[in-house]
Amino acid sequence: MVDRADVEAAARRIDGHVRPTPSWQVRPGLWFKLEMLQHSGSFKARGAFNRILAARADGSLPAPGVVVASGGNAGLGVAYAAGRLGVPAEVFVPVTAPETKVARLRELGARVHQHGREYAEAYAASAVRVAETGALFVHAYDQPEIVAGQGTVGLELPAADTVLVAVGGGGLVGGIAAAVGERARVVAVEPEGASALHAALAAGAPVDVGVDSVAGDSLGARRVGAIAFDLAVRHKVESILVPDEAIVAARRELWREHRLAVEHGAATALAGLALVEDPGTAVVVLCGANTDPATLLAETAHAAG
Known part of the structure; x- marks a missing residue:
């Protein structure tokens, strides 16, 4: 099992190799963690x-x-x-x-x-x-060193009541839960068409799911990782599902209102914010920017007219 001590050890090990990415206060009570600025364009x-x-x-x-x-x-x-x-x-x-x-x-x-x-x-x-x-x-999301490394994002977050994290295989949400789950509410946000963690929490164990979502290229795991599932249960991670339409709208909002170009997987976390009751001070983790700008501009143009 991965815990905060493992995350802290990972932070010491990777110090100097990764960027401590900024958190931006968008408005009172809402922060964006700009992890899409990380080397390689995501937290990975x-x-x-x-x-x-x-x-x-x-x-x-x-x-x-x-x-x-x-x-x-x-x-x-x-x-x-x-x-x-x-x-x-x-x-x-x-x-x-x-x-x-x-x-x-x-x-x-x-x-x-x-x-x-x-x-x-x-x-x-x-x-x-x-x-x-x-x-x-090197597993994409289900090895202790991977989960602990992803969890170093959590060590850089501002103090908050709620942290929203997009979920595919669960390495990031599991690591963040290990890092801050004792002091903050962690909310996992998944597409309706790629809901591996949501299905696992409902079934009581990881299960296979179908993958059919606009965010499937980055959140397209058929089964959540065992480590992430255990951490989600231990830290009482909440699970929210959002439709593709909300993901596309959130990505468009991030570009139109803030000039932040992210992939659909990153926008998924923001798409869940409207569904969280009483979030208090919230941090939305924007986890990746590996997208074709042409698709973002096309979506924005389509919405405009």
């Missing part, structure tokens, strides 16, 4: 550095390097961290991954493999590759 670099550096420290980092399966952002985080640390990286993504993410993976020096239409299929292919090469497997 934190966990990637923690996983690779921990393996290097304990002697378990093999010569073939690292392998990760990803909808895109975890791969970008691993590719960035591996490149900075001089470690070979292979990234498996679905064929549906946005071309902007695939192109950036290659720019970062990763060897990219595209398999299947969903994260689960890319994951299966990555497991075969690990068996073939003996590389270190």
Whole structure:
């Protein structure tokens, strides 16, 4: 199990490798945590550095390097961290991954493999590759070092009553719950069409779900991670579902009102704010910016007329 001490240890390990990203007070009682400004465009670099550096420290980092399966952002985080640390990286993504993410993976020096239409299929292919090469497997969201690394976002948050976090596989919400769950209300926000944590909380254990959402490229896990599920239960994380229309509207609002360009997965957290009763002082974690600006501008133009 991951706890605050693990998150604090991760923060010490990755210090100097990641950016402490700013929190912006948008209005009294509401803050945005601008984690989309992180290296590689999302929070995923934190966990990637923690996983690779921990393996290097304990002697378990093999010569073939690292392998990760990803909808895109975890791969970008691993590719960035591996490149900075001089470690070979292979990234498996679905064929549906946005071309902007695939192109950036290659720019970062990763060897990219595209398999299947969903994260689960890319994951299966990555497991075969690990068996073939003996590389270190870096899970997108369900390893202790990954969850603890993502949780370092929580150590940088301003004091708040409520923290809203978008959820795919759950590494970020689990890590933030470990970091601040004893002192703040943590709310998990998921698309209606990709609700792995919500379904797990209803069933009492992680279960498979379908993935059909505009935010599926970053929040498209079929099953929430076991570590995140345990942390969500332990810290009484609340779960909210939002429709794709609300996600698109939130992303458009972030651009129109604040000139913040984020991906649909990041906008999901803001889409949940209107559904939270009595949030008090709230922090919305904007977790990623790996989007094609053309799609954002097209959505904005469509709404305007």
